Amino acid sequence: MGKYAAYTITTLKNTQVYKFDLLLRVVNSFILVIAFREAWKAIYENGQGLVLSTGVTSQGMQTYAMLSVILFALLPPSISYEISDKVRDGSIVFDMQKPWDYEWMHFSKAVGVFVFNLIYAVIPQLIAILLFFPVDYPVGLQAAAFAASVLLAFLLSFLINFIVGMTAVLFTETWGIDMFKTVITDICSGAMVPLWFFPDAVARFLSWLPFQGIFNIPLSLFIGKITGTAVWEQLAFQAAWCLALLLLSRLILAGVQRKLVISGG
Amino acid sequence: MIGRHIKLYLAMQSANLRSHMAYPLNFAIGVLSITFLGLSFILVSWVITQKVPIINGWSTYELIFMTSLWRTTHGIFIAFFVQCWFLDSLIRNGEFDRFLVRPLNPLFSFAAFNIQIYGFGDMLAGLIGLAISMAHIPDWTLGKIAYLLVIVISGAAIEWSLQMLIGCMVFWTLQGGAMRHILDQLLAQFTRYPLSIYNRSLQVLLTFILPVAFISYYPSSFLLGNRPDGAFSPLLIYFTPLVALVLVLVTYFVWTKSLNAYKGAGS
Numbered sequence: 287m288g289k290y291a292a293y294t295i296t297t298l299k300n301t302q303v304y305k306f307d308l309l310l311r312v313v314n315s316f317i318l319v320i321a322f323r324e325a326w327k328a329i330y331e332n333g334q335g336l337v338l339s340t341g342v343t344s345q346g347m348q349t350y351a352m353l354s355v356i357l358f359a360l361l362p363p364s365i366s367y368e369i370s371d372k373v374r375d376g377s378i379v380f381d382m383q384k385p386w387d388y389e390w391m392h393f394s395k396a397v398g399v400f401v402f403n404l405i406y407a408v409i410p411q412l413i414a415i416l417l418f419f420p421v422d423y424p425v426g427l428q429a430a431a432f433a434a435s436v437l438l439a440f441l442l443s444f445l446i447n448f449i450v451g452m453t454a455v456l457f458t459e460t461w462g463i464d465m466f467k468t469v470i471t472d473i474c475s476g477a478m479v480p481l482w483f484f485p486d487a488v489a490r491f492l493s494w495l496p497f498q499g500i501f502n503i504p505l506s507l508f509i510g511k512i513t514g515t516a517v518w519e520q521l522a523f524q525a526a527w528c529l530a531l532l533l534l535s536r537l538i539l540a541g542v543q544r545k546l547v548i549s550g551g
Numbered sequence: 552m553i554g555r556h557i558k559l560y561l562a563m564q565s566a567n568l569r570s571h572m573a574y575p576l577n578f579a580i581g582v583l584s585i586t587f588l589g590l591s592f593i594l595v596s597w598v599i600t601q602k603v604p605i606i607n608g609w610s611t612y613e614l615i616f617m618t619s620l621w622r623t624t625h626g627i628f629i630a631f632f633v634q635c636w637f638l639d640s641l642i643r644n645g646e647f648d649r650f651l652v653r654p655l656n657p658l659f660s661f662a663a664f665n666i667q668i669y670g671f672g673d674m675l676a677g678l679i680g681l682a683i684s685m686a687h688i689p690d691w692t693l694g695k696i697a698y699l700l701v702i703v704i705s706g707a708a709i710e711w712s713l714q715m716l717i718g719c720m721v722f723w724t725l726q727g728g729a730m731r732h733i734l735d736q737l738l739a740q741f742t743r744y745p746l747s748i749y750n751r752s753l754q755v756l757l758t759f760i761l762p763v764a765f766i767s768y769y770p771s772s773f774l775l776g777n778r779p780d781g782a783f784s785p786l787l788i789y790f791t792p793l794v795a796l797v798l799v800l801v802t803y804f805v806w807t808k809s810l811n812a813y814k815g816a817g818s
Contacts, residue, residue: 310729314736320753321740328748333603340602462580469588478595483602 289386290394297398302406312407315355319415322351340482346509347480349421353505354477356415359407360436361443361500362396366464370454378455382543389448389539396444424508431517435504438524442499445531446471452535455542476502482511496527556659563663571668582672589622589676592743593683607745612687613775614744619680621742621767622673624706630670632711634661635718636731642721642813657810658803688775695774702774705795706766710738712798713761715806722809734761742767745777758783765794 330336330344337343342350372378382388415421424432450467454460472478474497481489481502492498503520506512512520572578593615600611609617634641641647650660685691717730741749741757746768749757757764765787771777773788 307729310733314733317733318736318740321749324749324753325740325744328744329599329603329606332606336602457574457577459574459577462577462582462584465581465584465588469584469591473591473594478591479598484598485601 290390293391293394294398294401297395298402301399301402308406311359312411315359315407315411316414318355319352319411322355323348323419326351342480342482342509342511345420345422346511348419349509350480350505352415352419352421353508354501356408356411357436357439357501357504358477359403359411360400361440362447363399364447364464364468365392365396365451366447366454366460369451370458370460373454373458379546382546388543389535392448392451393444396440400440422509424510428507428510428513428517431521432504432507434521435507435524438521438528439500439504441528442496442524442531443471445528445535446496449531449535449538452538452542455545471497471500474498475500476505480505496531499524499527559655560659560663564666567664567666568668571666578668581669582675585669585672586676586679587672589626589673590679592618592622592739593676593680596743607747608777609745612684613771613777615680616684616688616775617745617767617771618743619677619684620702620706620771621677621738622680623677623703624710624766625738626670626673626675626677627703627707628670628710628714629667629673631666632662632714633667633670634665635711635714638718639721647813651810658806690776699774702770702791705792706770708795708799709762709766709791712795712802713738713763715802719802719805719809722813737761737763738766745772754783758787762794762798765791 326347327344330347340347369378372381381391384391416423423429446467450460450464453463457463474492474495476492476498477500481492481498483489484492503512503524507517507520596614596618597611600606600614604610606614638647650657650664653660713734714731717734720730737757741753741763746754746757746764754764757768769788770791
């Protein structure tokens with residue numbers, strides 16, 4: 287366990303070098319927070335009976351939109367590019383031969399980035415949002431459920447990234463596949479538009495996919511769109527998809543390692 | 552003289568194109584994904600307007616027109632000028648010097664340095680969006696369509712100028728890649744809804760400081776006959792070609808100054 291923790295801490299330290307970059311990222315996401323908030327405010331002002339048909343108030347939706355920007359900063363970055371670089375120069379073989387689990391290694395690194403973003407980007411932004419805009423935030427059990435849901439969202443996102451990243455071993459160049467993943471995730475997760483805004487049949491279909499566990503579930507928990515026993519159901523939904531994707535990622539990793547051993551001789 | 556440059560440009564770009572095709576499967580998936588990404592923005596506008604048919608006087612197809620207009624100009628920018636994004640790494644790796652030692656205008660040499668096929672995915676998505684929305688919007692005349700062409704080229708010129716101006720910061724600071732992300736977000740987010748939904752300070756920013764609103768909002772207001780409520784002057788809707796021209800001249804001036812600064816620092 288120690289070596290993975292050490293890797294997390296090393297990542298955290300390496301990431302801290304880019305201070306100026308971080309400052310601009312914070313400015314960037316604050317502009318986005320304002321843009322998203324004002325867009326949804328205008329949409330609600332123009333919509334007739336939107337509060338009734340969606341069950342979410344204008345302020346609830348503004349909170350959802352602002353937090354989606356923040357949550358985005360917490361999710362693990364894509365690893366396809368890194369893996370595809372290593373496939374091209376062959377160093378992936380050494381990474382896989384090292385005495386650690388390849389998936390755990392990537393996970394420890396993602397945790398390092400997560401901790402960094404939480405401390406330097408997310409917490410200051412949350413404070414700024416709470417100071418400048420009216421926000422109803424959850425308390426007690428609902429807040430705990432939200433926190434758990436964010437962690438599950440992080441895990442889901444990591445597993446999807448890892449599975450997509452592993453395709454680099456097959457195709458070498460993964461830019462296109464990674465882009466495809468980004469688009470699907472953006473639309474189906476509720477990052478751009480919450481699920482309840484879609485036509486009913488589409489929303490029902492999307493609600494079965496793992497992607498809604500990344501934005502729609504945690505943010506709905508935050509604004510109180512999900513309450514009571516539904517909270518447990520939704521957390522269980524996220525956990526079940528995490529488990530399924532974890533199994534899938536292990537299968538793919540095992541397959542890739544076998545393939546590398548054969549071709550590596 | 553001009554003919555020679557066109558020939559040279561085509562030869563250089565076709566060589567670049569061939570080198571980009573080295574991984575055909577990834578290339579195909581890449582272009583498709585970018586088209587899909589562009590269409591997803593259109594889809595989002597469509598989904599929202601299913602519940603809210605009119606947003607500040609703009610209907611579904613008018614919003615789709617506006618967002619598609621930016622997609623198209625953005626595609627042109629990406630395809631032919633995406634190298635402005637990499638000025639910082641080109642300079643840091645010392646690869647930039649090759650543009651200065653060639654017997655060509657450095658800006659020409661730099662423009663012909665790369666072609667990015669993924670830009671065609673954006674263009675395709677934008678053109679699909681424009682075609683769909685224009686089919687649902689009445690009163691298109693040949694004159695308006697000709698003006699649309701001018702707008703598309705002007706929009707690409709505005710984006711090129713803004714990206715180059717930010718790119719040129721690298722000559723003075725040797726970093727500046729991060730500023731780019733802010734501009735990218737401004738472009739992607741603020742070309743989707745009418746400017747009138749944003750607060751006054753954002754309107755000032757997007758009209759006078761980083762004139763993103765001239766790429767899609769003001770010209771769409773003119774072409775679709777929507778009054779730009781909340782704008783500063785009713786005349787602004789005609790200004791896109793002028794703004795493009797002024798920005799390109801400013802950018803060329805800054806670029807020349809930057810090269811002098813770079814030469815000074817290098818020798």
